[in-house]
Amino acid sequence: MSDAKKFMYINRKAPYGTIYAWESLEVVLIGAAFDQEVSLAFVDDGVYQLMKGQDTSEVGIKNFSPTYSALGDYDVNKIYIEKESLEARGLTLDDLQHLVWEDEDEDWAEKDSIRVVTSAELAELFDTQDIVLSF
Amino acid sequence: MAAIEVNGKSYEVDEEGYLEDLTTWVPEIADVMAGIDDTKLDENHWEVINFLREYYEEYQIAPAVRVLTKAIGKKLGKDKGNSKYLYELFPYGPGKQACKYAGLPKPTGCV
Amino acid sequence: MSILHTVNKSTYERDTLEACVRLAAKGGSVLLIEDGVYSAMSGGNKSSVIENAKGDLSFYVLGPDIKARGLSEDRLIDGIKVIDYKGFVELTVSNDTVSAWL
Numbered sequence: 001m002s003d004a005k006k007f008m009y010i011n012r013k014a015p016y017g018t019i020y021a022w023e024s025l026e027v028v029l030i031g032a033a034f035d036q037e038v039s040l041a042f043v044d045d046g047v048y049q050l051m052k053g054q055d056t057s058e059v060g061i062k063n064f065s066p067t068y069s070a071l072g073d074y075d076v077n078k079i080y081i082e083k084e085s086l087e088a089r090g091l092t093l094d095d096l097q098h099l100v101w102e103d104e105d106e107d108w109a110e111k112d113s114i115r116v117v118t119s120a121e122l123a124e125l126f127d128t129q130d131i132v133l134s135f
Numbered sequence: 136m137a138a139i140e141v142n143g144k145s146y147e148v149d150e151e152g153y154l155e156d157l158t159t160w161v162p163e164i165a166d167v168m169a170g171i172d173d174t175k176l177d178e179n180h181w182e183v184i185n186f187l188r189e190y191y192e193e194y195q196i197a198p199a200v201r202v203l204t205k206a207i208g209k210k211l212g213k214d215k216g217n218s219k220y221l222y223e224l225f226p227y228g229p230g231k232q233a234c235k236y237a238g239l240p241k242p243t244g245c246v
Numbered sequence: 247m248s249i250l251h252t253v254n255k256s257t258y259e260r261d262t263l264e265a266c267v268r269l270a271a272k273g274g275s276v277l278l279i280e281d282g283v284y285s286a287m288s289g290g291n292k293s294s295v296i297e298n299a300k301g302d303l304s305f306y307v308l309g310p311d312i313k314a315r316g317l318s319e320d321r322l323i324d325g326i327k328v329i330d331y332k333g334f335v336e337l338t339v340s341n342d343t344v345s346a347w348l
Binding site: 013014015016017018044045048051052053054055056057058059061063065087088089090091 | 254255256258259280281284287288289290291292293309310311313314315316317318321
């Protein structure tokens with residue numbers, strides 16, 4: 001679609017401690033209904049949002065980490081993780097959920113949604129967006 | 136707080152008729168809710184309702200209509216994964232109406 | 247006097263933990279809760295904040311909060327004790343005062 005705008009959501013907060021992570025996810029899901037070109041960037045403590053194995057049963061907060069797996073269904077399949085943020089926290093891609101999307105045109109073949117990028121690469125991506133929203 | 140009566144038990148619903156506590160859901164609630172809308176649920180309705188409950192269980196959200204349509208198409212075939220079929224089953228909107236019967240919140244992004 | 251310090255912010259986002267360890271008297275206890283638990287992970291470039299202070303202060307982390315965030319106990323910095331809500335209460339009782347760093 002020619003009038004589709006490029007939206008990038010930047011996620012910088014850890015989940016649960018504040019409401020930003022969940023709010024961002026809701027806005028992304030709502031925005032995805034409008035056929036825009038959406039991508040997500042996880043930087044700083046935002047990378048913690050995608051940690052595997054979250055279990056909030058003892059803290060009385062809804063565990064929304066399974067919802068990230070639905071992003072592919074919403075055609076949100078460009079998810080960028082800042083390499084420097086991961087490394088600063090002693091994390092690797094293996095610590096994060098494996099997010100995929102299914103390509104309807106290729107008989108629902110599963111493809112990776114997550115790409116680890118450097119700060120410099122991310123800066124270039126920001127530069128190509130029509131709208132950048134920070135949470 | 137509004138409530139609906141099902142098998143002699145009272146279930147709280149919000150001002151739009153959505154179940155307040157989705158963990159209390161039983162299939163009879165869907166039948167009663169459908170009755171309020173003058174709808175009788177058949178197996179085609181149930182296919183969608185059960186699908187929605189499974190989707191919520193896995194992803195913790197009620198899917199948007201577009202997502203529901205695509206996912207139904209993948210699971211149940213193209214003849215069901217289209218909005219004409221789903222709107223015939225749920226004329227008030229497959230997202231809103233089917234989610235309500237399934238005891239889920241209103242789909243994220245539905246206003 | 248013994249003080250229990252609680253810190254609920256990630257050391258990668260705020261300098262709360264750094265302020266706490268700078269100002270806490272030797273022999274005090276520091277309990278990491280909520281987003282503060284991220285600071286307890288080894289291998290990060292802020293792990294040194296606790297590494298350098300653990301000789302003078304006792305560090306604790308709230309188990310339910312690390313579980314919620316998908317962090318594993320075996321990647322915590324050596325010497326940090328994992329406690330549950332009951333342990334939190336016991337620490338509160340066994341110290342003279344509680345100082346919540348925000």
